[in-house]
Amino acid sequence: MTSPLPHPATALSRRRFTRLAALALTAGATTTATPANAATPDAQAYYDRARTLAGDDQVLLTLVKALTPGAVVPRPPAPEPLMLFDNVAMLSVGWVSAMAVLTDDGIVLIDALPSPEEAEDTVVAGLRTLGLDPRTIKYVIVTHGHDDHFGGARHLADQYGARVLMTGADWDLAADSGSPHTPTRDLDITDGQRLTLGGTTIHLHHTPGHTAGTVSPIFPVHTAGRHHTAMLWGGTNPPTTPAALRTYLSSIRTFRTHMHRAHTDVELSNHPVDDGLQRAEELRANPDGPNPFLLGTRRTQRYMQVMTLMLRGRLASATT
Structure with missing residues (x-):
């Protein structure tokens, strides 16, 4: 697994790309937001600041929409598997995705989709489509204990x-969820833990808020001979109580510090809250062009700033 990985032979035709992009945009268009006059003045001020900070950046605007109270989670069609970077594959059912980090000694999977059937049909089959061996999956990092991630x-x-x-x-x-797919308890993640496989180290940071034990990883990626650092925010849908919202905001603040120290310049997500599926199709259609997941350090920080403002708006509403 030391040689550069080729892009999959499943590149979309222009017609199919256009159709899938249109479907994704249609799904995104179903997102609804609380009318401006329904938010408290303090909350609306934060939402307005977030939109101003987002400017015309589609990644940030999609995040604003996803975090606006009343938003509906989009259900776009499942894309074909895709190498986002030379060492990262996206395996997605559309509304939730898993990321496979490739190392010299095997695969580390971040999240595992909602069910055994989807793990087999999307993760296992997708890896094979990309010329990878699912038998080399050594670890599954579950970002949080909801069944769409551990199933x-x-x-x-x-x-x-x-x-x-x-x-x-x-x-x-997960044990209390009642899911028939809950895995047998295995390894516990400690805050700041480093998982190293085949010379690749993934840093695992506790970012509670979405759940009490949500984890967000930071890890190396590479493409076209250049090395970068990626982050994946482990749980996007915010809580509702003031205490939990404050915890969530504290997690964002701490994680931004980790991102800064790691010079994080790539943003990934396990849900389509960041225009990620559309960016994946852009990459598929133009694999030799600029990688749309490579935002740069300032833009990845802006992504978290937008998230902070939207959460502060929610907290203002919750405490009014």
Whole structure:
């Protein structure tokens, strides 16, 4: 796995790309927002500042829309598997995605989709489509204990011997969920833990708020001979109580510090709240062009600033 990975042979035709992009935009258009006059003045001021900061940046505008109270989670069609970077594959059912980080000694999977069937049909089949061997999945990092992220983990552990990691709090959350797909408790993630495989180190940071034990990874990626650093925010949908919103804001603040120290310049997401699926299709259609996931350090920080402002607006409403 040391040689550069080719782009998949499943490149979309212009017609199919246009159709999929249109469907994704249509799905995004179903997002609804609370009317401006329904927000408190203090909350609306934060939302307005977020939109101003976003400017005409489609990635940031999509995040604003996703975090606006009353937003509906889009349900875009599932894309074909795709190498986002030479060492990162996206395996998605549309509304939720898994990322496979490739190392010299195997694969680290970030999230595992909602069910064993989707893990098999999307993760396993997708890796094979990309010329990768699912038998080399060594670890499954579950960002948080909701079944759309852990649902396929037990299947991958049973089939390939993959070790499953989650925070202690979210192992408990998963166990209490009543899901028939909850994995057997395996490895606990500690805050700031480093998972190293094949010379690749993934830093795992506790970012509670979406759940008590949400984890957000920072890890190296490379493309065209250049090295970058990616982040993936582990849980986007905000909580509703003031205490939990303050916890969420504290997590954003701490994680931004980790991002700054790591010179993070790539943003990824496990849900389509960041225009990620549309960017993936742009990359598929033009694999030799600029990588749309490479935002640069300032823009990735702006992404988190926009998130902060939107959460402060929600907190202003919750405490009014």
